[in-house]
Amino acid sequence: MSSATNVVMHFRSWSGLGYYQNEIASLWEEYQVIRAAKSDSRLANNHLPPDIQTLHCRAFYEALHRMRSYGPFIALHLRYEKDMLAFSGCTHGLSDFEAEELRTIRENTTYWKIKDINATEQRSKRYCPLTPKEVGIFLTGLGYPSNTSIYIAAGEVYGGDTHMAGYTVSLSHFNEQGME
Numbered sequence: 073m074s075s076a077t078n079v080v081m082h083f084r085s086w087s088g089l090g091y092y093q094n095e096i097a098s099l100w101e102e103y104q105v106i107r108a109a110k111s112d113s114r115l116a117n118n119h120l121p122p123d124i125q126t127l128h129c130r131a132f133y134e135a136l137h138r139m140r141s142y143g144p145f146i147a148l149h150l151r152y153e154k155d156m157l158a159f160s161g162c163t164h165g166l167s168d169f170e171a172e173e174l175r176t177i178r179e180n181t182t183y184w185k186i187k188d189i190n191a192t193e194q195r196s197k198r199y200c201p202l203t204p205k206e207v208g209i210f211l212t213g214l215g216y217p218s219n220t221s222i223y224i225a226a227g228e229v230y231g232g233d234t235h236m237a238g239y240t241v242s243l244s245h246f247n248e249q250g251m252e
Contacts, residue, residue, distance in 0.1 A: 078105035089120055145221040146211070151201040153227035161189025162200035170231060204229060 079099060084091060099106050108131075139145050157163070158177040163170070171191070179187050194200050202210065211220070 076104035077102070078107060079103045080107045080109045082109050089124065092120075092124065139221075139223075142221060143219060144217060145223060146216065147223045147225050148207070149225045150204060150207060150229060152204060152229050154230045155227075156201070157230055159184055160199060161186075161191050161194050163191040164195050164200060165203045165205070166231070 079102075081096065081099070083096070096106070154174070154177070157166075158174040158181070161174075161178065163174060166174070178184055178189070191200075211222075212218075
């Protein structure tokens with residue numbers, strides 16, 4: 073499967089059957105694998121025929137079955153991306169340089185209305201996500217074994233390996249960007 077020609081697609085939300093027949097189906101001429109990036113309910117609730125809904129369910133079932141065959145796993149959306157942290161003003165556990173970088177992003181993003189945010193207050197009000205290290209401690213506390221595969225869904229974790237270090241000490245098997 074790794075040698076197959078493939079493409080990652082971001083499907084357009086709430087699309088009708090024509091979108092899948094005309095735009096997506098034509099991709100099969102060039103690619104052997106079409107991976108749905110950040111797939112959620114893109115095929116649900118938009119009045120597609122039952123056979124298309126069945127295909128959607130079957131694909132997710134097969135993916136889940138494959139993941140389970142490797143042992144215990146968790147798909148996790150940390151909410152620890154640069155833009156999310158900049159928007160919310162959450163800087164707990166970050167270096168001064170990183171906090172300043174996020175402040176600069178917030179100030180330079182014109183459509184974000186709130187510019188001056190107190191990070192300590194945000195955290196005390198529980199408006200901030202847990203840090204990757206805190207999530208690792210939490211999952212370990214819940215009893216997940218250290219061989220649990222963790223699939224980091226969504227965007228790139230801000231700070232990369234620096235902030236994932238504490239996380240991977242307790243849960244050492246992880247992959248970023250969804251279930252690959």
